[in-house]
Amino acid sequence: MASGVQGPKQTHGYFVPLGNCVASVLQYNGAAGAGGSFLPGAFTAASWTASGASGAGALLSTISSIGQGGLLRDMGKTVVSSNRTFRKVQLVVKGASTLAGATGVTGTGAENQPYLTGYIELGTGNALVRDATPAPVAYLPGLL
Helix, strand or coil, X not given: CCCCCCXXXXXXXXXXXXXXXXXXXXXXXXXXXXXXXXXXXXXXXXXXXXXXXXXXXXXXXXXXXXXXXXXXXXXXXXXXXXXXXXXXXXXXXCCECCCCCCCCCCCCEHHHCCCCEEEEEECCCCCCCCCCCCCCEEEECCCC
16 A cells, blocks of 8 residues: 555544534634734534525424434534534535535525534533533444
8 A cells, every 4th residue: 555545535424413403503703813813713603504594494404303314424623622622514414415506605595505514512521511512413423
């Protein structure tokens, strides 16, 4: 094997909703500032999960409770902030292509949002109970 090759690509797993995950999907907003600002950003509700987002209703209902058919794909990126752990995820819905129509440019409908991605908080035991708001999910490992 060539140097740097680690064999077949490992697929990431999925997070299965065990409760309403709509409000648990966040987006990271970097701080505004001039030339290399060191101001911290903040996590806010993902724009495509807003109740008024056009076309979002059918997609969001799939992660509104257990057994509704929606999954959150683990995208393999972790962000740790103030002893809280966030994991990047992408909404996957049966019968709908997550990437179809999603150009990575924010549009008017949920199908045109940036690949329907966001971050969910995971319960790691490091955060204080009053600060943590982990998403109600269970991890489903991907194929190895």
